[in-house]
Amino acid sequence: MDAYTPNKSDRFTFGLWTVGNPGRDPFGPETRVPMRPTYIVQKLAECGAYGVNLHDNDLIPFGASAAQRDSIVREFKGALEDNGMVVPMATTNLFSHPVFKDGSFSSNDPKVRAFALRKTMDAIDLGVELGAKIYVFWGGREGTEADACRDPRSAIARTRDAMDYLCEYVKDQRYELRFALEAKPNEPRGDIYFPTTGHMLHFISTLAHPEMVGVNPEVAHENMSGLSFVHAVAQAMECAKLFHIDLNAQKIGRYDQDLRFGSEDVRQAFLLVRLLEGTLGGAPYTGPLHFDSHAYRTEDEAGVWDFARGSMRTYKILKAKAKRFDADPEVRALIAEQKDAALDPLLSGYTREKSAKLRGAVLDPEELGRKGLSYEKLDQLMMEHLLGVRG
Ligand code: GLT
Ligand code: MN
Ligand code: MN
Numbered sequence: 001m002d003a004y005t006p007n008k009s010d011r012f013t014f015g016l017w018t019v020g021n022p023g024r025d026p027f028g029p030e031t032r033v034p035m036r037p038t039y040i041v042q043k044l045a046e047c048g049a050y051g052v053n054l055h056d057n058d059l060i061p062f063g064a065s066a067a068q069r070d071s072i073v074r075e076f077k078g079a080l081e082d083n084g085m086v087v088p089m090a091t092t093n094l095f096s097h098p099v100f101k102d103g104s105f106s107s108n109d110p111k112v113r114a115f116a117l118r119k120t121m122d123a124i125d126l127g128v129e130l131g132a133k134i135y136v137f138w139g140g141r142e143g144t145e146a147d148a149c150r151d152p153r154s155a156i157a158r159t160r161d162a163m164d165y166l167c168e169y170v171k172d173q174r175y176e177l178r179f180a181l182e183a184k185p186n187e188p189r190g191d192i193y194f195p196t197t198g199h200m201l202h203f204i205s206t207l208a209h210p211e212m213v214g215v216n217p218e219v220a221h222e223n224m225s226g227l228s229f230v231h232a233v234a235q236a237m238e239c240a241k242l243f244h245i246d247l248n249a250q251k252i253g254r255y256d257q258d259l260r261f262g263s264e265d266v267r268q269a270f271l272l273v274r275l276l277e278g279t280l281g282g283a284p285y286t287g288p289l290h291f292d293s294h295a296y297r298t299e300d301e302a303g304v305w306d307f308a309r310g311s312m313r314t315y316k317i318l319k320a321k322a323k324r325f326d327a328d329p330e331v332r333a334l335i336a337e338q339k340d341a342a343l344d345p346l347l348s349g350y351t352r353e354k355s356a357k358l359r360g361a362v363l364d365p366e367e368l369g370r371k372g373l374s375y376e377k378l379d380q381l382m383m384e385h386l387l388g389v390r391g
Contacts (some may be wrong), residue, residue, distance in 0.1 A: 003320065006048030006312035013051040013088055013290045014044055014311075016058035018258075019304050021294035031297050032304070038079035045083035047308045052085055053290060054130075055093040056123035062097060073129065080130070088288040089180075089244055090127025091136040092120045095188070103142040105162035106155035106193060117162060121169055128175045134244045134287070135170075136216050137163075138182040143189030155193045160206060167209040180216035180243040185225045187256050196225050197232040201241060214243030218292055219272070220250035220258055223265075230271045237275070242285055245276070247315070248293035258293040260307050262314035270386055273315060274322035280335075281326075289315065324391035325382060334378045 023031035060069050094104040104116030170177050185195035197217040204213045215236045222229040236242040249259040262269040278284030295307035346358045384390040
């Protein structure tokens, strides 16, 4: 036990499919024995996690009878209670079964769309029964290889119809549930619709109930697009749409690796934790911290729990480092907000008078252009904090 040992107050969660990943990849079968969901709950609790998330079919096999479902749910609820664990988020598997080979909500076939809606309503019922407050939508199969198959605008419109329908369903059932949309640019499809968090944020503004819908950005997915994950998360936070987050790590330009959080690009992981925790001063993110990642294929079960504990420890270490970085007087001096009592009031809230004053203000672009900003010093200070020789 040390300061970085995780505990329930840290709000760390894992999906059943994450620690339960048996190591299968496109080139080889499982390297680990699958674990029972109730066992996963017990082991995650021992590791210090706060909750567990699931797809409908992580718990209830596809095609199970109502009686089988009820008995599985009863047993699972017992395990949650025995281990003081919660289910903050649930989702639907709309990608494994061959019926979804060409998407679910965006499929050209109304029968597939009908099946997807029905499966999602059942899975929402399951999630709510287990206590979930967030419902994730990851449209992994909503995309194309043969792009001539449909007008991409129909895919967008059909997805909107599905979201509006499901929001109404939630309202009709009086569930206390919000949706979080997760973007990914490709894999398993050649191209996936709504490839980034930014695309999702705009799409949400076109829905009938935008207040019920936010985003679930994933480190690996934004990285696959070659974009800054930190900036995507910041944009979501700035408009109060960060409803959930999928933490993992990813080498740039690769397939979706879902590596242990912080194991690649430590700088970005640090800046992300700094943003989420608000150590710079902004409002923090207060939702669950979900690790959507899995242990290397080389690992046995012991390696899986090393992976889980490592994910949480790295987050806590980075959080402590972010606090020290933002409390460092040299850092604070370098990034102190610049104030100008005369100019600041002229820069927002246009009026004719303000714009006239702005035009009259004395500004010297040559002098401003010559001014050094000391970002080399700032960045090196960050490196020294990260590398453990400062703070
Ligand atoms: C799948 C995917 C993840 C999504 C999960 C939710 S399923 O593992 O790779 O990024 O978050 O459906
Ligand atoms: Mn994810
Ligand atoms: Mn992923």
